[in-house]
Amino acid sequence: MAYNLLKGKRGIIFGALDENSIAWKTAERVFEEGGSFVLTNAPVAMRMGKINELAEKTNAQVIPADATSLEDLEKLIDQAQEILGGKLDFVLHSIGMSVNVRKKRHYTDLNYSYSEKGWDVSALSFHKVMQTLYKKDAMNEWGSVVALTYMAAQRVFPDYNDMADNKAYLESIARSFGYFFGKDKNVRVNTISQSPTPTTAGQGVKGFDGFIAYADKMSPLGNATAMDCANYTVTLFSDLTKRVTLQNLYNDGGFSNTGVSQEVMEYFVEK
Numbered sequence: 001m002a003y004n005l006l007k008g009k010r011g012i013i014f015g016a017l018d019e020n021s022i023a024w025k026t027a028e029r030v031f032e033e034g035g036s037f038v039l040t041n042a043p044v045a046m047r048m049g050k051i052n053e054l055a056e057k058t059n060a061q062v063i064p065a066d067a068t069s070l071e072d073l074e075k076l077i078d079q080a081q082e083i084l085g086g087k088l089d090f091v092l093h094s095i096g097m098s099v100n101v102r103k104k105r106h107y108t109d110l111n112y113s114y115s116e117k118g119w120d121v122s123a124l125s126f127h128k129v130m131q132t133l134y135k136k137d138a139m140n141e142w143g144s145v146v147a148l149t150y151m152a153a154q155r156v157f158p159d160y161n162d163m164a165d166n167k168a169y170l171e172s173i174a175r176s177f178g179y180f181f182g183k184d185k186n187v188r189v190n191t192i193s194q195s196p197t198p199t200t201a202g203q204g205v206k207g208f209d210g211f212i213a214y215a216d217k218m219s220p221l222g223n224a225t226a227m228d229c230a231n232y233t234v235t236l237f238s239d240l241t242k243r244v245t246l247q248n249l250y251n252d253g254g255f256s257n258t259g260v261s262q263e264v265m266e267y268f269v270e271k
């Protein structure tokens, strides 16, 4: 069901790789709600993914950009405003990658050049995106910036590896940059802390199937899907949430505040 919540709004959506991507579902929902946008992803993802399929469906243009490159980000933000015909109202940062996870390096045996790369892609890129938007004065007043995160920033999930640290850093950037974006330009900045979701990035985490099943049993409402996340993001891009900022917002079916669930307890009760 569409409510025209984003009619006339313009933005940039980072990170749609394939139809499982949270950013893919978000682009579809934003389009349904009347928003127009440019899609972007790393140049390498253009070859692997199917972003052009999504672009066709959503009347969007695709501009490749490595989110760690200031030069790419500057071009992207200039071109997006030209294509869309004005300043931006929303930006989704849906980017994550750990080289240590990919190369199966244990958290007690990190390769620090891998760590730096993963941190740059997963966390610092959020600062780079916002600093470029800010310096170019590319956001409209009451615009909204959202990045996606995971609860391993607050609690231990051993196999999440150095992504836990990257997410903690990302959430801190949302608050620190959000302060200045709010004060100076009336732009809001939030992170959504999403349930484990079967996507390319999600499935890279060791033991993902057990992990997602456990989270589902622990959450009173069950795991939030990629579509649930897309819907939540739509509300944050809309004018209905104008003074929500500097927040880390859980979209997790209640997992983060549940100590134990009946289902999980039953598993340990002697029969």
Ligand SMILES: NC(=O)c1ccc[n+]([C@@H]2O[C@H](COP(=O)([O-])OP(=O)(O)OC[C@H]3O[C@@H](n4cnc5c(N)ncnc54)[C@H](O)[C@@H]3O)[C@@H](O)[C@H]2O)c1
Residues within 6 Å of the ligand: 014, 015, 016, 017, 018, 020, 021, 022, 023, 041, 042, 045, 065, 066, 067, 068, 093, 094, 095, 096, 097, 121, 148, 149, 150, 193, 194, 195, 196, 197, 198, 199, 200, 201, 202, 203
């Ligand atoms: N899947 C989950 O379980 C889960 C849970 C909570 C949060 N998240 C977060 O959601 C976000 C989206 O991930 P997803 O699960 O949809 O997986 P995904 O693999 O579909 O998306 C990750 C995206 O990051 C892009 N990317 C990687 N390096 C980049 C670079 N240098 N420049 C630009 N883009 C780059 C990839 O191309 C890809 O499109 C990530 O921040 C992820 O950490 C995912």
